[in-house]
Amino acid sequence: xxKGRDIFIQGYRHGIPIGLGYFAVAFSLGIAxxxxxxxxxxxxxxxxxxxxxxxxxxxxxxxxxxTTFAELIxxxxxxxxxxxxxxxxxxxxxxxxxxxxxxxxxxxxxxxxIFGITIARPGVPTPYYTFGALIAAVPLWALGTACGISMGNxxxxxxxxxxxxxxxxxxxxxxxxxxxKDKAVLGxxxxxxxxxxxxxxxxxxxxxxxxxxxxxxxxxxxAVFAMLFPRKTEEAExxxxxxx
Amino acid sequence: xxxxxxxxxxxxxxxxxxxxxxASLIMKKPIQNRxxxxxxxxxxxxxxxxxxxxxIVEATQSPLAGAxxxxxxxxxxxxxxxxxxxxxxxxxxxxxxxxxx
Numbered sequence: 001x002x003k004g005r006d007i008f009i010q011g012y013r014h015g016i017p018i019g020l021g022y023f024a025v026a027f028s029l030g031i032a033x034x035x036x037x038x039x040x041x042x043x044x045x046x047x048x049x050x051x052x053x054x055x056x057x058x059x060x061x062x063x064x065x066x067t068t069f070a071e072l073i074x075x076x077x078x079x080x081x082x083x084x085x086x087x088x089x090x091x092x093x094x095x096x097x098x099x100x101x102x103x104x105x106x107x108x109x110x111x112x113x114i115f116g117i118t119i120a121r122p123g124v125p126t127p128y129y130t131f132g133a134l135i136a137a138v139p140l141w142a143l144g145t146a147c148g149i150s151m152g153n154x155x156x157x158x159x160x161x162x163x164x165x166x167x168x169x170x171x172x173x174x175x176x177x178x179x180x181k182d183k184a185v186l187g188x189x190x191x192x193x194x195x196x197x198x199x200x201x202x203x204x205x206x207x208x209x210x211x212x213x214x215x216x217x218x219x220x221x222x223a224v225f226a227m228l229f230p231r232k233t234e235e236a237e238x239x240x241x242x243x244x
Numbered sequence: 245x246x247x248x249x250x251x252x253x254x255x256x257x258x259x260x261x262x263x264x265x266x267a268s269l270i271m272k273k274p275i276q277n278r279x280x281x282x283x284x285x286x287x288x289x290x291x292x293x294x295x296x297x298x299x300i301v302e303a304t305q306s307p308l309a310g311a312x313x314x315x316x317x318x319x320x321x322x323x324x325x326x327x328x329x330x331x332x333x334x335x336x337x338x339x340x341x342x343x344x345x
Contacts, residue, residue, distance in 0.1 A: 017328050077259060192293035
């Protein structure tokens with residue numbers, strides 16, 4: 001049995017590259033937030049408790065437009081709908097009888113990136129791992145937002161540019177090892193790259209927000225692969241992240 | 245009248261949190277349906293792939309540096325490097341290449 005503390009530390013370690021990527025992305029979010037009238041403290045708070053990039057960007061814009069709470073809630077639901085899907089994927093891995101508390105704690109940590117590393121980790125998702133990653137990554141997300149608001153362009157663009165790649169490097173480290181083992185995953189990854197590229201260029205679909213494009217492509221491509229290459233039974237466990 | 249900004253931040257955070265825990269509130273045990281299982285198996289890889297490309301090429305100042313980082317990261321991950329190493333190699337690739345590009 002792995003100890004909770006060790007799993008937490010592993011999660012924390014895996015959360016660091018995510019946090020670096022977050023810092024860079026949050027920095028640009030902060031620059032936008034300042035334009036929408038948010039102070040550094042307000043931006044920090046909203047990032048600390050919301051930690052959702054596209055959702056927050058939209059939220060800031062809606063605040064500036066003085067929209068109602070009903071609209072804010074509805075649009076937040078729509079733009080973050082992919083979290084429901086991710087929640088299902090994580091709960092699917094938890095055996096019957098898992099306490100609601102555990103399910104809620106794991107669910108509360110969902111971000112695109114933390115979901116990615118959690119689902120790629122062998123075994124049952126545990127709050128120790130997700131909170132380790134969350135505690136490493138989210139403060140950097142909040143700090144990046146505050147820095148973006150308060151000092152917009154002090155950090156050299158070259159540094160921001162390099163940091164912004166950390167996030168994607170991490171995604172790649174999650175998807176490539178299972179793709180090497182399973183031809184169907186490799187196919188899904190290559191088709192996803194191609195479709196995602198096409199979606200940015202094609203009329204109509206390119207007009208959707210990035211979050212909505214992501215969920216649309218995810219649902220369609222995953223459904224097609226599930227029909228063409230169904231999993232045998234319970235061996236539908238994800239690939240392995242090296243327990244380094 | 246302008247809405248209270250702190251109340252606004254709270255509502256945004258709460259609505260986002262509800263999306264995160266929606267499945268946790270509904271699901272009591274794994275779903276046995278084979279299509280649904282297969283669908284969920286592919287979801288994370290497809291989501292992350294879609295978010296990575298072409299975004300990685302657009303995130304850097306020079307698209308060429310982003311493309312190089314993509315290739316370096318895929319190579320490193322293919323040959324068994326862990327999360328942190330792959331991420332750092334990507335950053336270093338961009339940092340070095342953008343000195344010249």
